[in-house]
Amino acid sequence: xxxxxxxxxxARPEIFLAAVTCLLLVYxxxxxxxxAAFVSVATTLALLVTxxxxxxxxxxGTAFASLFIVDRLTATMKxxxxxxxxxxxxxxxxxxxxxxxxxxxYPVLVALATLGxxxxxxxxxxxxxxxxxELQSLALYVVAAFQRDSVRSTEAGLKYxxxxxxxxGMLLFGASLVYGFCGGTAYVxxxxxxxxxxxxxxxxxxxxxxxxxxxxxxxxxxxFHMWTPDVYEGAPTPVTxxxxxxxxxxxxxxxxxxxxGPFKPLFEQWQQIIIAASVLSMALGxxxxxRQQNIKRLMAYSSIGNxxxxxxxxxxxxxxGIESVVFYLAIYLVMSLGVFAVILMMKRRGVMVESIAxxxxxxxNQPAMAFAMLLFMFSLAGIxxxxxxxxxxxxxxxxVEAKLYVPAVLGVLASVVASYYYLRIVKVMYFDEAAEAxxxxxxxxxxxxxxxxxLVVALFxxxxxxxxxxxxxxxxxxxx
Amino acid sequence: xxxxILSLITFLPLVGAVFCLVVxxxxxxxxRNCRSVALVTSVVTFLISLLLWVRFDVTKxxxxxxxxxxxVPALGIGYHVGIxxxxxxxxxxxxxxxxxxxxxxxxxxHVRVKEYMVAFLVLETFMVGMFCALDLALFYVFFEGVLIxxxxxxxxxxxxxxxxxxxxxxxxxxxxxxxxxxxxxxxxWQLGTTDLVVAMEQLHLPFAWQCYLWLAFFASFAVKxxxxxxxxxxxxxxxxxxxxxxxxxxxxxxxxxxxGFLRLSIPLLPEATQYFAPLIFGLSVVAVIYTSLxxxxxxxxxxxxxxxxxxxMGLVTIGAFVLNVQGVQGSVFQMLSHGIVSAALFLCVGxxxxxxxxxxxxxxxxxxxxxxxxxxxxxxxxxxxxxLPGLSGFVGEFLVLLxxxxxxxxxxxxAATGLILxxxxxxxxxxxxxxxxxxxxxxxxxxxxxxxxxxxxxxxLLLTLWMGVYPNSFLDPMAASxxxxxxxxxxxIKLARTAALSP
Numbered sequence: 002x003x004x005x006x007x008x009x010x011x012a013r014p015e016i017f018l019a020a021v022t023c024l025l026l027v028y029x030x031x032x033x034x035x036x037a038a039f040v041s042v043a044t045t046l047a048l049l050v051t052x053x054x055x056x057x058x059x060x061x062g063t064a065f066a067s068l069f070i071v072d073r074l075t076a077t078m079k080x081x082x083x084x085x086x087x088x089x090x091x092x093x094x095x096x097x098x099x100x101x102x103x104x105x106x107y108p109v110l111v112a113l114a115t116l117g118x119x120x121x122x123x124x125x126x127x128x129x130x131x132x133x134x135e136l137q138s139l140a141l142y143v144v145a146a147f148q149r150d151s152v153r154s155t156e157a158g159l160k161y162x163x164x165x166x167x168x169x170g171m172l173l174f175g176a177s178l179v180y181g182f183c184g185g186t187a188y189v190x191x192x193x194x195x196x197x198x199x200x201x202x203x204x205x206x207x208x209x210x211x212x213x214x215x216x217x218x219x220x221x222x223x224x225f226h227m228w229t230p231d232v233y234e235g236a237p238t239p240v241t242x243x244x245x246x247x248x249x250x251x252x253x254x255x256x257x258x259x260x261x262g263p264f265k266p267l268f269e270q271w272q273q274i275i276i277a278a279s280v281l282s283m284a285l286g287x288x289x290x291x292r293q294q295n296i297k298r299l300m301a302y303s304s305i306g307n308x309x310x311x312x313x314x315x316x317x318x319x320x321x322g323i324e325s326v327v328f329y330l331a332i333y334l335v336m337s338l339g340v341f342a343v344i345l346m347m348k349r350r351g352v353m354v355e356s357i358a359x360x361x362x363x364x365x366n367q368p369a370m371a372f373a374m375l376l377f378m379f380s381l382a383g384i385x386x387x388x389x390x391x392x393x394x395x396x397x398x399x400x401v402e403a404k405l406y407v408p409a410v411l412g413v414l415a416s417v418v419a420s421y422y423y424l425r426i427v428k429v430m431y432f433d434e435a436a437e438a439x440x441x442x443x444x445x446x447x448x449x450x451x452x453x454x455x456l457v458v459a460l461f462x463x464x465x466x467x468x469x470x471x472x473x474x475x476x477x478x479x480x481x
Numbered sequence: 482x483x484x485x486i487l488s489l490i491t492f493l494p495l496v497g498a499v500f501c502l503v504v505x506x507x508x509x510x511x512x513r514n515c516r517s518v519a520l521v522t523s524v525v526t527f528l529i530s531l532l533l534w535v536r537f538d539v540t541k542x543x544x545x546x547x548x549x550x551x552x553v554p555a556l557g558i559g560y561h562v563g564i565x566x567x568x569x570x571x572x573x574x575x576x577x578x579x580x581x582x583x584x585x586x587x588x589x590x591h592v593r594v595k596e597y598m599v600a601f602l603v604l605e606t607f608m609v610g611m612f613c614a615l616d617l618a619l620f621y622v623f624f625e626g627v628l629i630x631x632x633x634x635x636x637x638x639x640x641x642x643x644x645x646x647x648x649x650x651x652x653x654x655x656x657x658x659x660x661x662x663x664x665x666x667x668x669x670w671q672l673g674t675t676d677l678v679v680a681m682e683q684l685h686l687p688f689a690w691q692c693y694l695w696l697a698f699f700a701s702f703a704v705k706x707x708x709x710x711x712x713x714x715x716x717x718x719x720x721x722x723x724x725x726x727x728x729x730x731x732x733x734x735x736x737x738x739x740x741g742f743l744r745l746s747i748p749l750l751p752e753a754t755q756y757f758a759p760l761i762f763g764l765s766v767v768a769v770i771y772t773s774l775x776x777x778x779x780x781x782x783x784x785x786x787x788x789x790x791x792x793x794m795g796l797v798t799i800g801a802f803v804l805n806v807q808g809v810q811g812s813v814f815q816m817l818s819h820g821i822v823s824a825a826l827f828l829c830v831g832x833x834x835x836x837x838x839x840x841x842x843x844x845x846x847x848x849x850x851x852x853x854x855x856x857x858x859x860x861x862x863x864x865x866x867x868x869l870p871g872l873s874g875f876v877g878e879f880l881v882l883l884x885x886x887x888x889x890x891x892x893x894x895x896a897a898t899g900l901i902l903x904x905x906x907x908x909x910x911x912x913x914x915x916x917x918x919x920x921x922x923x924x925x926x927x928x929x930x931x932x933x934x935x936x937x938x939x940x941x942l943l944l945t946l947w948m949g950v951y952p953n954s955f956l957d958p959m960a961a962s963x964x965x966x967x968x969x970x971x972x973x974i975k976l977a978r979t980a981a982l983s984p
Binding site: 397466 | 552626636662
């Protein structure tokens, strides 16, 4: 039996990241607590180098006996994940320093989670899928509880761990059913078996449902979303920022490659599931967020709603649909990073605040910060000419082309409901009487991230074309 | 055309907005500079937009001053702008009212002046862009972009219930617009492009689809016009908005709905238009009569004028959907006239509001004794709103009723009763405020309009007279385009009928 090492160079970025992370871990252990600053900077640099390695040189193909695949879609998704992870590591420093939890394990754990995400994205076999997913999840469970002297943080970590394990169990159970009925775990084997007529068998469909359920948990789609608000609220804010972007993108990419890859022959079966999850997520994200008082919790429901839109793109099952998913994810990444950069700057007399009422009158005290937040909120609500509008437009184009009229109508209606709570933030910042001013944010990463994101969101309409080209090139990776 | 004049007037206000944003320093200096920058930008924009009128070729029915650039080729979206006789005057209306609004807010707005001016300039960009847009996606971007600055204008500088009004305005309009977005996507899906000119030539949808899309467009435009029964956001928004916000709202934003019907619903979906025209007539007649009656019992000046706007816009929608030349011309003319007259009426309210800080009709009376200039101005616009011959309101109403009479006598008769009611509430309002004895102590010290206020009203006054005395200056440029709109519509209907009759 061949070990399949011939194409190992395809995994150079992952191997590099793994090696550097291990070295940094050793370094941190030797140097102790003082090494946190160096390790975090080095990790960020390593993530950037990894991004470069994805493309220099760029090769496509499968490796390790077809466990691992590189194509244009995986490369694009990895870039998004790496950006999300690198930026959130940089954004974390001030927060953890103040909380007295600035330790070198944090960047190392994030890097390991990122490695897991990259493996998930490149998975070409249910086994490698599971290994990548678990590497990511285990690192993230720890990160969620990283502020270990805080009850909320540990609670969030524990909750995430317990529920996440259940989801992993479901996924594994589904995978074993699929293996049992298809006779293999490799995507190609499953696909072949399904095309040969195994698709009609009940066990396969049950397996598919379990796999989708497990993955729906990871992207926090309704009805597997329950962990999201608690974990978002409880986890340290920079970790919430990370959760909002990198794992979401990775899990969504995984969902896309599993459903559009091996399970493509069962399109009609999984389309119903995805449509249901999509509509429910859009609706729940819109309605449940209406009464939230905590901005992080609100962002949790907002992310559930956004996942609903992305799933609608996936439910179209067309090249346009996958394009819209990539397009939306890229814009969602920018908007989320921006919002969390602002949240991380919400500090009053040195204490982080996170209730919406605390933002009252922000427009008077911190006009620039309020204006950035205003842009993000209108963008999340999908109001043109801001970036978020284009994401929604792309999704709805894909949905209408796939004749998903009813979900599309429900989606736009949900977006109107959702716009209410985004507007509420604007109202609090701009219409309400000024509360006590926030501390003047120091020049730093968070300001830079907020500024850069705000610029992208505001000026995106000038040139939506490049991103749509990237998205369409990426989507072609799946349709060769 | 050697230089892109439409893009220039669309985006010049944005440049002014950026200038305002970067202005820094002590508060008084910032406020002063922002006001000046905003005024200069909007006046220059207006002057450039006059060039459009000068260089407009009245013999051409199609689009002029066209510009076309690829924007998002992957989605078939282009930056395509151009104007015809219908959109020309809406652009001029927008560019005229913006400097007037800025001038009218010179003293009455003193908190967050910088943001206020930025909001108005951004708003101008969106308004002008929307009237220029010849691409459905571009149209949508501008159409909906308007919501952002308007939400802030109502919510930040508005009255006591401003938050409620701002949310109601935003959510109502958004709910309508998102359905239009789906309709636009459906058209894109049919044609592979969102270009409006292509769509006008090539879009042939089955009847059922036309109806769905028509209803989706209707949801958006009916809210914007606003038509009964989705008008309830308007009185709230008007009452709570600052004076200049009301002016823009009544002067331009309501016209977006009527313009949308003329530009999108009718040419793209002719059969559905014919099918649904009775619905429009019904709703409009209800609007004309019902809202006029409601206006009669209002105690707040702004609310009264808001309801009168709904009634006047009811005439506009009737005129647009009778689809003969008189009706459509009357409809467009009525929109222009209403844009100027209702804007001026809101400014009139603003003048006394700035002095007394109340809009209660009961708080006033006998102003003519202290404010003769104001009494004259208010009288002219009240009569124009009533439709006195010689002033702008008459021409539009007459043309609409003439066109309607040809198509449906009953609709014309019922709409005409609305005019009688209109005279009743407008003159009642005028009498309560201006005539009578000046008995209230609080009014004894009120002063007449100052020079700035006269400058604000003068152009509107002259325009009202001009439009009333010599309407051809305005009707001639739009004639060719209206003929084409009506002709294309008739041809499409005839084609559909022969297709249905042939075996």
